[in-house]
Amino acid sequence: MGEWMTVTDPDLSSESKNICQYTSETKMSPSSLYSQQVLCSSIPLSKNVHSFFSAFCTEENIEQSISYLDQELTTFGFPSLYEESKGKDTKRELNIVAVLNCMNELLVLQRKNLLAQENVETQNLKLGSDMDHLQNCYAKLKEQLETSRREMIGLQERDRQLQCKNRNLHQLLKNEKDEVQKLQNIIASRATQYNHDMKRKEREYNKLKERLHQLVMNKKDKKIAMEVLNYVGRADGKRGSWRTGKTEARNEDEMYKILLNDYEYRQKQILMENAELKKVLQQMKKEMISLLSPQKQKPRERADDSTGTVISDAEEDAGELSRESMWDLSCETVREQLTNSIRKQWRILKSHVEKLDNQVSKVHLEGFNDEDVISRQDHEQETEKLELEIQQCKEMIKTQQQLLQQQLATACDDDTTSLLRDCYLLEEKERLKEEWSLFKEQKKNFEKERRSFTDAAIRLGLERKAFEEERASWLKQQFLNMTTFDHQNSENMKLFSAFSGSSDRDSLTVHSRPWQKKPHGVSNGSPVCTSKLTKSLPASPSTSDFCQTRSCASAHSSINVLNITPEETKPNQVGREGTNQKWSMASRPGSQEGCYSGCSSTYTNSHVEKDDLP
């Protein structure tokens, strides 16, 4: 909501401006409005205000109306319109001064009321727009709520559908699983049946085979049987050995020998492999220790004496030697030790490498970003530091100045020292002093400007005189020399036209600005224009008629303006401030405030800038 408000703020302010304009426009006819309001409040029954107004006081009932007004006013607490009677019999005279005072007070009251009314109206409008805004917000939020509710319903519906789907899928999965199970069961049963059948068939087949065998054997036909015709003699001439128990044992032995050889061969291979692996492990361990130790041992070495380190080294060496000899035993405990130590070392190494990797990746990341970024960051930090330093230095200087001034003040009069000790008063005084000095400076500037203005006016007068003289001489020459008239006149015309053009432009700019900015300015007339002219005058000390006619007024009015806003140094700000003064006279509180704050802000800004300069 906070954001909303800030976003809509400009709108509101613009609206309020519009309203201001509107109200100011309505105020274009103040008399009618005044009467209207006054009469409305006093006599609400009257419908036709003007007719009533005209009917209120006529030639005939002046006395009555005066007395009526007197009554009314006295009841409202105003002083009587009549002069205080010296005698009771004497007819009371109308006190013009009192009437005028009353009128003035009434007008002031009226103005106040109008102001209040305007304020109330703007407030009302503001509140109305706020209300509208809030209503809009409410409507939007309601819509949002509705849409989100709808969305939620949609999502719920989807969720439900998905759940439904999920359930269906689960069911399907279950069905599939069941199907698979069933099929597996079928396969298993088929397999058993197949095996059974196979066995039955095989038995039949075996029977048939037996029968066939019998049949073949029964024939005992030697001719069909295969025979070796010519035996080949053995190369060594030995005869085949008989099959005995001995040969059987020998075969067994041989078989086991072969197996044993194979196992031995394999064991040898495995041993070799193991040795290789152990060597690798040992090397790895050593390298790891050498890699990891320097970081850890360095501090320890510094702490220990040199002899202590020697001893520890020797001990470690001894440990290494014993371990190496133990490795060949390859008993389980040693293996465990070795693997554990390696694992430990490895873990350390791994963490170390990971750390390094992280660092490297960080460096890489930074490296990928341009070096500018780093420098920029550094720059920013540096500038921040420097700014801080500057601030501190400034404060230092300020305090020093204060102290100096304090000392000076103490030197000046002793009475104020007690007061100056009070820091608040001191500060106040300091500020006042600064303001005073500023004021003085500005005054000086203004004086200078004024002098320059008067100088310019004098110069203008002189120039005009010279011009007049020249003109007269020209006219004389014209009369004297008719033949050269045309040529010279054209030149003169050219000069004039150039002049008038420039002055026209000036006047145009002068006129247009007040016109555009504030329609009231026209009615109020000269002061605004002249204030503008004061700005334009030193820039273009022209000799045009327009400027001259105004210059007197400007010389007079600029003093007023300058008196009103003496602090301003820049002509632009002078003009603005001046207009603001006028505006306040025209009773536009909203815009005035805004302008004022804007002016003051620019003012302070300029101040800050000035502060920064040294």
Next chain:
Amino acid sequence: MNFSEVFKLSSLLCKFSPDGKYLASCVQYRLVIRDVNTLQILQLYTCLDQIQHIEWSADSLFILCAMYKRGLVQLRITVWSLCTKSVSYIKYPKACQQGIAFTRDGRYMALAERRDCKDHVSVFVCSDWQLLRHFDTETQDLAGIEWAPNGCVLAVWDTCLEYKVLLYSLDGRLLSAYCAYEWSLGVKSVAWSPSSQFLAVGSYDGKVRILNHVTWKMITEFGHPATVNNPKIVVYKEAEKNPRLALGRLAFPPPRAAAGPASTTESKYEVASAPVSLQAVKPVADRANPRIGVGALAFSPDNYFLATRSDSVPNAVWIWDIQKLRLFVVLEQLCPVRSFQWDPQQPRLAICTGGSKVYLWSPAGCVSVQVPGEGDFQVLSLCWHFSGDSLALLSKDHFCLCFLETGERVGTAFGRPGDHT
């Protein structure tokens, strides 16, 4: 790169001897043994019937030719000794994808067995066919077994109906059981890394899972999506050099008939910029053996790379970096990849797609090589010589050798991606 002249061949039967000196090939009922270097015929054997299988002996002294038509019903495994008259019988072998596996040193043989509707594995000592271990496996219907290259671990996987990989020690202990998922088609292909360090399991979900040899748990899984988004992965796309035929050739699946006239057109590799979408086929769900999942896996001999093929993206070969456990390169061919094989000596992959070209990839780049010769030579299969110097390319009726320069010339040959020699 040089090519030999084209020789006749039948049934894709062509094999280098283990010592790398000889090359055996079959034409109908004849078996031809050639010298690898000169390609001159050293021996010519004639069999009584069409040869259906050949196998070199480990010492390269003998060769076996199988003529299944002349066989007889055997419900057991019979082991004949070639030097003594001893014959060993092993009962209850299981007829499955990969029911028999020898260790690389030839010392042990693992055999999948089926007795009383239960799967068992028997480990035999090959020197005297003595049963070393016999244990039952926790499988529904064992599909395959495979020894680790060091011969100490046996990987056993279940039928495609169930994802199950079991790992047994040589002495029959269960080391680990791995199951990635249930109720879906499981393991499609399995491959050990040459160092026995990794077991790659390709499955029907289009992923390869790598198990480690210490804990036998999964280290990582490689998916085979049809779009490659990672810009770090190089995608080589085979492109026709002849732009006029490009439109017709882009149709998928590429018509086999069109391969004839088009075989003369040259192709090259282009590096495609990410994201690359690979041609994928929609698998037919209601048929057996759907074309999905990782159907082929192969580690490079130096363990650095793993080549895979996803059957739903048949034109592409994925090559994974095993050191970094991520996708390295994708090759997309114009035709579905028939087979690929690593050079036994270096990380170099040979690929054939049934066209007249052979494709080679190495970390330095990849090339597409036109097989010279009149007529059409559709490379259906290929096999490396163990030295990595030559490569046998097999078509339906012919075969030829492709000689690869070694050493510094390899570097130049694989200089730039898209290079064409």
